[in-house]
Amino acid sequence: MPGHPTPRGPSGPPEFLLLGLLFALAAGSTGCSESEGGAATVTPTPSPIRATLVEVSEQQWPSEVATQGNLVADETTVVGAKVAGRIDQVHVDLGDFVEAGTVLASLDRRELQEQVRQAEAELIQARAAIGLDLQDSLDEVEPEAFPIVLEQKALWDQARADRDRSAALRNRQVATDTEYETALTAEQVARARYAAAINSVRELIATARVRTAQLELARQALEEAEIRAPFDARIQDRHVSPGMYVQVGAPVATLIRDDPLRYRGTVPELFASSLAIGQLVRLRVETGPELPEVTISRISPSIDPLSRSVLFEASVPNPDHAIQAGQFSQGEVVLDQSRRIIALPKSAVVEFAGTRKVWKVVDGSAVEQPVELGGHRDDLIEILDGLEPGEQVLLDGSLGRPAPVEIPMEIAALHNDGGSGEHPSKFPRP
Structure with missing residues (x-):
């Protein structure tokens, strides 16, 4: 109508605009939710592994048991004096290598040499009593062939003949009983003297044998005045110096044989029944050369009651003497090679x-x-x-x-x- 303005609806356009915006937000939220939901359900494929x-x-894994022990000398001996005397010279010292028979020390030999000369003279005297020279053998001597025995044998034969003659005369009543008994007594005396002569010669032979033995002992004492090494060895210690007087058995030097060495090791009691002669042993030392593989050579027949272990030995070659006796060693014993x-x-x-x-x-x-x-x-x-x-x-x-x-x-x-x-x-x- 004229004079009246047209109604604009003050809330009309803004209402439509707000509803559109709400629908748009709802649609966007729904789309995002569906998109996120779809991504959560997809599992990524793990990357493959490239490896050897x-x-x-x-x-092959041999059954082994650990062992530890010491490398000890194969032989250790203290060489002593066999005769008493004063040390004249000492020919060796600590660490020296000596061969069997090498002179370690020498005693003063002058008194011993005089004893040898005395024994020789006594032997010559004893042999002369039976008419033998030094080169003659006592084993071939026959007592019945000695002059003194032959003399007594002749006298005995004569006495027996006189006895037999007297007996014949008495039977013919030409000789008396007294004459016969005198002849019989003379024959018995002659027989006794013959036996005594044989015994005397045998005694002289025995005396000659005694003198021979005494001479051998004197010569042996003179030889033993030089104290020698009994085997190839090294000098671990010397106990004498020149001028010392030593008695019989007094220590002169300590010798060890270190080629081969003996490994003396143990294994627990649990493995005692599994040990056997010939089993392989691998050893090593903290310092020194690499040790060769060796085999068990000896096993103790008893268990040590304190350590509850069994002792065994293996021979370790040491030709260059590079390993010192007494070194600690450890390793393994191969109980079963085929495991x-x-x-x-x-x-x-x-x-x-x-x-x-x-x-x-x-x-x-x-x-x-x-x-x-x-x-x-x-x-x-x-x-x-x-x-x-x-x-x-x-x-x-x-x-x-x-x-x-x-x-x-x-x-x-x-x-x-x-x-x-x-x-x-x-x-x-x-």
Whole structure:
């Protein structure tokens, strides 16, 4: 109508604008929610593992037991004086090497030489009494052939003839009984003198033998005035000096034979029944040359009640005398050379928080496999339980995670000697 303004609806346009804005916000929120929900349900694919594998196999793993002990001299002896006397010279000193028969020390020999001369003179006197020279043998002497015995034998023969003649005259009653008894007595006396002559000669022969033995003893004492080494050895200590007077048996020098040495070691009582002569022993010393492998040569028949261990010995060659007797040594005794076990490189085993595992490849993927470990040797470790020969594990366990194993890759094959060789192998891509 004229004069009336047209109604504008003061809230009209703003209301439409607000509703549109609300619908737009709702639509955007719904779209974002659906987009976020879709992203949460998608799982990302883990990246594949590219690593070297190890094929599980049995290895030769000899059964061993640790041992420790000392390398002692094969022989140790204290050489003493066999005769009393004053030391004239000492020919050796600490550390010297001597061969068997080498003179270690000499006594003053003058008195002993005089004793030899005296014994020789007495022997000559004894032999002269029976009419023998020094070169004549006493074993060929016949007492019946000596002049004194022959003389008494002739007198006895004459007495027997006189007795027989007197007996015949008495039977014809030409001689009296008194004459016969006189002849009989004379014959008995002659027989006794003959026997005494034989005994006298035998006594002279025995005396000559005694004088011979005394001469030998005097010569031996003179020879033993030079004290000699009984075997090839080294001088561990000397106990005398020139001018000292030593009695019989007094120590002169201590000798040791250090080639070979004796390893005297022990193993626990638990392994006593497994020890045997000929078993291999590997030894080492803290300082010194590398020791050769040796074998057990002797085993004690009893257990030490204090240490509960058994003692054994092995001969260790020492031709250059580079190893000193008394050195401490340790090593292993190989109880069973043919024992075989499953072993892996130490790098394949993962140890964390008391757990031990490897990453085994199953159907082309790496999965955890708990294992039980035994002893270790060099770079290998024994697997007691958890794996079987022919299975494959990651060589480097630190790379392990639940993921497929990608080709191409390598398999490290373990050999019986603990080494490894590698050759390529393919698996189907997961």
